[in-house]
Amino acid sequence: MKNNSDTQPQQLKDDLKLNYGPNKKFVAICAGTGCRAYxxxxxxxxLEAELKKQNMNVDVxxxxxxxxxxxxxxxxxxxxxxxYQSVKVTDVPEIVSKTVAKGEVISRLLYRHPDTKxxxxxxxxxxxxxxxxRVVFGSNGMIDPTKIDDYLVxxxxxxxxxxxxxxxxxxxxxxxxxxGLRGRGGGGFHTAVKWEGVRKAHGEPxxxxxxxxxxxxxxxxDRSLMEGxxxxxxxxxxxxxxxxxxxxxxxxxxNEYPLAVTHLNIAIAAAREAGLLGKNILGTDFSFDIHIxxxxxxxxxxxxxxxxxxxxxxxxxxxAKYVHAVEKGLWDKPTVLNxxxxxxxxxxxxxxxxxWYSSIGTEGSKGTKIFSLVGKIMNTGLIEVPMGTTLYxxxxxxxxxIPGGRKFKAVQTGGPSGGCIPESLLDIxxxxxxxxxxxxxxxxxxxxxxxxxxxxxxxxxxxxxxxxEESCGKCVPCREGIRRMSDILEDICAGKGTEGDINxxxxxxxxxxxxxxxxxxxxxxxxxxxxxxxFREEYEAHIKDHRCPAGVCKALITYxxxxxxxxxxxLCIKVCPTQATSGEKKKAHTIDKDKCTRCGACIESCxxxxxxxx
Amino acid sequence: MTKAxxxxxxxxxxxxxxxxxxxxMIAVLQDIQETFNYLPKEALKAAAQAMKxxxxxxxxxxxxxxxxxxxxxxxxxxxxxxxxxCHVRGASALQDKFERSLCIKPGxxxxxxxxxxxxxxxxxxxxxxxxxxxNTEYHGQVTMAKVDKIIDKIKQxxxx
Numbered sequence: 001m002k003n004n005s006d007t008q009p010q011q012l013k014d015d016l017k018l019n020y021g022p023n024k025k026f027v028a029i030c031a032g033t034g035c036r037a038y039x040x041x042x043x044x045x046x047l048e049a050e051l052k053k054q055n056m057n058v059d060v061x062x063x064x065x066x067x068x069x070x071x072x073x074x075x076x077x078x079x080x081x082x083x084y085q086s087v088k089v090t091d092v093p094e095i096v097s098k099t100v101a102k103g104e105v106i107s108r109l110l111y112r113h114p115d116t117k118x119x120x121x122x123x124x125x126x127x128x129x130x131x132x133x134r135v136v137f138g139s140n141g142m143i144d145p146t147k148i149d150d151y152l153v154x155x156x157x158x159x160x161x162x163x164x165x166x167x168x169x170x171x172x173x174x175x176x177x178x179x180g181l182r183g184r185g186g187g188g189f190h191t192a193v194k195w196e197g198v199r200k201a202h203g204e205p206x207x208x209x210x211x212x213x214x215x216x217x218x219x220x221x222d223r224s225l226m227e228g229x230x231x232x233x234x235x236x237x238x239x240x241x242x243x244x245x246x247x248x249x250x251x252x253x254x255n256e257y258p259l260a261v262t263h264l265n266i267a268i269a270a271a272r273e274a275g276l277l278g279k280n281i282l283g284t285d286f287s288f289d290i291h292i293x294x295x296x297x298x299x300x301x302x303x304x305x306x307x308x309x310x311x312x313x314x315x316x317x318x319x320a321k322y323v324h325a326v327e328k329g330l331w332d333k334p335t336v337l338n339x340x341x342x343x344x345x346x347x348x349x350x351x352x353x354x355x356w357y358s359s360i361g362t363e364g365s366k367g368t369k370i371f372s373l374v375g376k377i378m379n380t381g382l383i384e385v386p387m388g389t390t391l392y393x394x395x396x397x398x399x400x401x402i403p404g405g406r407k408f409k410a411v412q413t414g415g416p417s418g419g420c421i422p423e424s425l426l427d428i429x430x431x432x433x434x435x436x437x438x439x440x441x442x443x444x445x446x447x448x449x450x451x452x453x454x455x456x457x458x459x460x461x462x463x464x465x466x467x468x469e470e471s472c473g474k475c476v477p478c479r480e481g482i483r484r485m486s487d488i489l490e491d492i493c494a495g496k497g498t499e500g501d502i503n504x505x506x507x508x509x510x511x512x513x514x515x516x517x518x519x520x521x522x523x524x525x526x527x528x529x530x531x532x533x534x535f536r537e538e539y540e541a542h543i544k545d546h547r548c549p550a551g552v553c554k555a556l557i558t559y560x561x562x563x564x565x566x567x568x569x570x571l572c573i574k575v576c577p578t579q580a581t582s583g584e585k586k587k588a589h590t591i592d593k594d595k596c597t598r599c600g601a602c603i604e605s606c607x608x609x610x611x612x613x614x
Numbered sequence: 615m616t617k618a619x620x621x622x623x624x625x626x627x628x629x630x631x632x633x634x635x636x637x638x639m640i641a642v643l644q645d646i647q648e649t650f651n652y653l654p655k656e657a658l659k660a661a662a663q664a665m666k667x668x669x670x671x672x673x674x675x676x677x678x679x680x681x682x683x684x685x686x687x688x689x690x691x692x693x694x695x696x697x698x699x700c701h702v703r704g705a706s707a708l709q710d711k712f713e714r715s716l717c718i719k720p721g722x723x724x725x726x727x728x729x730x731x732x733x734x735x736x737x738x739x740x741x742x743x744x745x746x747x748x749n750t751e752y753h754g755q756v757t758m759a760k761v762d763k764i765i766d767k768i769k770q771x772x773x774x
Contacts, residue, residue, distance in 0.1 A: 069741030
């Protein structure tokens with residue numbers, strides 16, 4: 001029963017348009033966590049002060065992450081959309097007097113293509129943005145995440161209005177099903193199937209949860225959504241609540257994301273005030289409210305049953321899933337748990353339609369996916385691309401390739417549950433199924449690029465050490481198995497590997513994958529199996545030749561100084577913590593191998609690349 | 615009021631603020647840690663009493679989650695990000711350098727109580743890697759050469 005056919009968000013938006021119009025002049029500055037670390041808030045203050053000084057009435061808005069984190073802080077001058085990168089406080093007076101006042105471009109602040117040296121004026125000209133399709137993430141640049149009005153202007157809560165006035169819960173589920181939306185958190189489970197399960201499940205009340213426990217190291221797209229566009233997640237959750245028949249929702253946010261918690265809290269309060277959350281939303285008889293729960297630093301809490309345990313106030317230990325969360329989840333009640341990015345896709349599907357949505361992507365994976373492109377890559381940042389874009393396009397066209405003239409070695413996807421993909425497979429289209437086929441997985445969307453100075457055995461060791469720490473300890477295969485695998489990998493990296501180690505690792509992997517209670521253990525061997533599969537020769541070099549080809553594993557390398565390149569400047573002597581480097585000024589220095597701890601301080605300090613690692 | 619009873623009184627207020635139920639356990643522990651900078655034993659005991667749960671339940675949660683510390687922590691908390699992106703950009707060498715400069719291992723506090731060293735699995739600022747978060751400030755692209763300067767700056771600020 002609906003007693004309000006007027007979609008109030010439309011009214012709210014129309015009122016606001018008077019203030020906002022498309023030709024409005026304003027300055028947007030990226031204030032995501034990354035850009036804040038570069039000092040973007042100081043730049044914002046300087047912009048405001050300078051505008052006031054020059055008597056200009058122009059708004060400066062601190063937006064969420066714009067994605068191109070490599071070049072922060074970024075400033076975009078609207079309506080011309082001139083895109084300035086690496087802006088410093090000292091650039092501010094010129095930006096205001098030239099670009100804001102007269103529309104003149106300051107070319108030194110524009111992006112310059114590293115090969116052609118051509119400067120580029122706007123986002124859409126730049127190789128990093130050109131091939132992206134930013135339907136979920138793109139709004140970040142247009143809104144101040146702490147202002148609900150900004151979200152309303154970009155059609156925010158229109159989908160909710162449509163759902164409550166025109167659609168039945170079954171209709172919503174059907175639309176999501178037709179769109180082909182799959183969970184963005186890693187598993188890629190069909191969202192509509194989950195929703196249907198909860199709608200039909202017996203038991204009241206039902207719950208809706210957003211999983212913002214983005215634990216995969218090297219992934220930060222969920223953080224940027226929660227910080228940059230919190231209302232899109234909230235709107236998705238309200239729609240989800242309506243579809244499954246839930247009146248209560250939770251957002252579980254990682255402890256390490258304080259800004260995300262702040263912005264979500266502000267957004268929830270604003271939505272309540274606007275009548276978009278709480279009792280009788282938009283005058284209908286549907287009520288829904290959202291609480292925020294903060295994690296406390298446990299990777300396993302990204303797993304559904306562990307997450308429920310954590311919200312219930314217990315240690316985050318998973319349970320066996322003979323009965324699924326859709327029937328018995330939080331407090332043993334039917335529960336929908338979706339990743340925050342999945343929720344942010346929901347309003348889009350309702351607004352633009354399932355047909356539009358399913359026209360993007362591949363046969364089995366629809367829509368777009370946000371990836372964090374990090375590690376040894378030129379253009380570090382967040383990208384959103386249609387499913388099916390190839391790894392090559394992502395790494396070379398958008399990412400700009402490998403810096404420092406080094407050679408690409410592998411890209412790691414799927415976090416600790418995923419694997420390393422070698423150069424020979426860069427042509428595969430990225431979707432849920434293809435990544436799984438090559439021994440990795442989508443995960444939440446982290447892509448860590450590695451070059452020839454990354455040791456693949458060390459990477460496997462790193463992940464197993466990570467999982468050893470994060471294993472909750474409840475089931476034996478995961479707790480003891482991962483520990484043993486980690487020990488073997490530590491040995492190999494320390495030059496103490498033996499002939500049968502690779503086989504032993506493979507056998508143990510099988511047992512751990514088969515016997516573990518939850519996905520943490522079940523997928524834990526992936527980093528090891530994929531590196532053995534594609535980089536077996538590196539394992540063999542460590543075990544048989546006691547050599548680390550990438551020059552990473554400390555026990556297997558020695559440092560020496562190239563007398564041809566060394567100028568005798570003495571810097572390496574100054575920084576060495578063990579007095580291993582010595583020599584006279586202006587004469588080639590030497591390293592005492594017995595004293596050297598391979599800490600890398602000399603390599604970092606040497607301006608002439610005179611330190612050899614073998 | 616003794617120190618222990620004042621801790622207990624503060625803890626009871628925190629539990630009450632969160633409604634008194636045991637489902638608020640994590641939030642209660644977070645608030646206790648924010649108040650005292652760590653989880654004092656007296657606070658955990660008081661929390662168990664106030665929430666009407668066995669002490670073992672509180673202790674289980676307090677030791678399960680890595681964000682909680684049962685030991686007092688330093689005035690300045692240095693968190694080294696050891697996420698994958700930071701790892702491939704040299705976070706472990708950086709960790710060694712911090713250990714050498716502060717003469718402590720992760721999980722420890724300097725004898726003067728000025729610094730605690732911790733590692734964190736990923737702070738989600740991967741573009742800036744390797745990242746070190748000191749208190750609430752993010753330091754990006756940290757090199758070994760910068761470490762002593764960062765520490766000295768904090769020491770000077772503290773002395774003022």
